[in-house]
Amino acid sequence: MAYCVEVLAASPKDCEIAEQCGANRIELNNGIHLGGLTPSIGTLIMARNVTTLPIVAMVRPRPGGFHYDAMEVETMFIDAKQLIDAGANGLVFGFLKADRSVDASLTKRFVKVCHEHHVEAIFHRAFDCVQDPFAAIEVLIECGVDRILTSGLKDTAIEGVVLLKELQTEYGDRIELCLGSGISAENALSLIDQTGVKQLHGSFKGWYEDPTTRTENVSYAFSNSGDYDGVKPEKLKQMIDVINTKKADSI
Structure with a gap:
């Protein structure tokens, strides 16, 4: 497996910076401060216009955990198809049962959608909430997941x-790992x-300013450090x- 730097991006501008700096792959999100949510179709379309890098898109309908009700699941499958149609090279998702084990049934269904459309199926850091990582990774391999963040x-x-x-x-020859x-x-x-894993995922975040963020009475600043964040x-x-x-040292 080759070295890979995956950039956590929330805007077309982030994606443009990722390509200009020499990154290898983009994970496109909305609401990064909430752990990452499904990006808009417009964001993905614009991102595709400014970069030739592979873009994997988050499919996560809300903040919090990863045990979804029927409407949330249906929303995720609708989003998945629309994101694929808009040019996503992969989808990033996670389904857990209430006991924090992998929901194999939903995972298999979602992987099937991905692979039928020839895009990657990536299980995100919902994996970091499971009780038994060895049992979980075996299930994900059986489900056909391509990579785990x-x-x-x-x-x-x-x-x-x-x-x-x-x-x-134990499993690196059966499924890809990406460290985040x-x-x-x-x-x-x-x-x-220390790990032998060559894929790394990061936000490389810094702060940006918008002159309309504050008045003497109102502030929409995300942080005291800056108005909004993005890839620096x-x-x-x-x-x-x-x-x-x-x-170069490995050659």
Whole structure:
């Protein structure tokens, strides 16, 4: 498996920056501060206009966990078809039962939709909420999932390195792993060396300003640090440089 830097993007501008900086893949979301929600079709269409990189799109109808009711499930399947039609190269999703085990029935159905349309099926960090990661990964492999985004059942991938290494060693030839949460240029090489996983996912976030965000009485700022967030080229370039150096050393 080749090295891959996947950029967590929330806008066409983020996608444009990802391509300009030399990223390998984009995960397109809305509501990143909520853990990632389904992006609009317009966002995906515009993103496709500004980048040739593979785009995998989040399919998540609400914040919170991953145990959905019938209307939410139906919404996800409708979104899936529309996102594929709009040019998504893969769909990112997760279905859990109330006991935090993988919902194999819904997962199989969703994977079938993906593969019938020749796009990737990616199980997101719902995996990090399961009770038994080994049982869960076996189910996901049986369901035909192509890749899992995970931090090793910890808050950050750095904290989850022990399990991540175990999963990669045991299952890396049967399913792809991509490491997410807390990924940066500073820890990328350590994570690769400790886990053997060569796919890394990050937001490379910085803050942007909009002059209409505040008045003397009202503020729509997302944070005291800035009005809204997005991919910062300098952070992503640092990551790409680190990975490119790693690639060169591996030749």
